[in-house]
Amino acid sequence: MNRFLVAAFAILSLTRLEAQSLYTPIDTFYTDHGTVLLYPDRSWTYLEDMFFDGIMNTSLHEYIANDTSYGYLQKWKTDVTITCNQNDVGAMRDTIWMCVLDSAHQNFCIPFDGRITSGFGYRHGRNHNGVDLDLEEGDTIRAAFDGKVRYAMYHENGFGNLIIIRHYNGLETYYAHCSKVLVGPNQEIKAGDPIGLGGNTGHSYGAHLHFEVRFYDVPIDPELIFNFKYKEVHDNLLVHKGVFVDGGYRSTARVDDAPATVGTGGGTANTTSSSGTAAKTHKVRSGDTLSKIAVQYGTTVTKLCQLNGIKSTDIIHIGQVLKVR
DSSP: OOHHHHHHHHHHHHTTOTTSOSSOOSEEEEETTEEEEEOTTSOEEEGGGGGOOOOSOHHHHHHHHHSTTTOOOOOOOSSOSOSOSOOBGGGOOSOEEEESSOSSSOOOOOSOOOOEEEOSEEETTEEEOSEEEEOOTTOEEEOSSSEEEEEEEEETTTTEEEEEEEETTSEEEEEEEESEEOOOTTOEEOTTOEEEEOOOOSSBSSSEEEEEEEETTEEEOGGGTEETTTTEEOSEEEEOGGGSGGGSOBOOSOTTOOOSSOBOSSOOOSSOOSSOSSOSEEEOOTTOOHHHHHHHTTOOHHHHHHHHTOOTTSOOOTTOEEEOO
């Protein structure tokens, strides 16, 4: 296909694609990665990406999007963070088994080898949707899994320089407060590739990496997937409503909303406490029961049930966050 035909084909395709701008490309050239379309404002895209629907895990999407009891959506948008705010994970009845790694995509990488200064869960009355990793400005941040960059630019509502990557396992990862972004939208990424430099941009008080893992736009505790201390990953993830905030967090944030809370870059989270003296919430661990948690925090099972809208006979799940005060 010659250069003129490629450009003509791209122009005709623009009217069919929501993600593309309403102006036409001014030049076309070829690279080892595909045919590049160049636009008047110096932005560009690959011709091959113009028909990409955003589905990275076909089997998961067919189950989660087509089942009428779920119907979750995950759109491909390069200019907003949250692509769909209607995915009500609180209504989940079943447990979904996800392979975090598979034979085609076996690699992973801890985004940065830093101390966790704040974990996932409630903090200062709001939810902290990820973990904060301590770093120095300019430190290299790396991609967690193989995937494709969906968002890579400055986020005005709090994240600062933000990178979002969608992965072949169906998850998305967020890397916020970077001092510099090293990748662009639609770029193919391998686990461990440098994607940004650590920083203190956006709503941040000290250099750190705010790292999130999201399932169809809804945040999951990254520590359910990564052991940051030993630099390990759990190959399998069981997704049920208990892994989300309050056992069923609904993404009520508007599209492109700000992060729920900001990182302190060196503070500690006022969440789960083994002593129970200061904590307002408790993350369920192996062996926990409502009775055991009630004793630990000097309260009663009845009070825990009232605070969390559950019954004493309900099953609690590892990783579930319960209000205790």
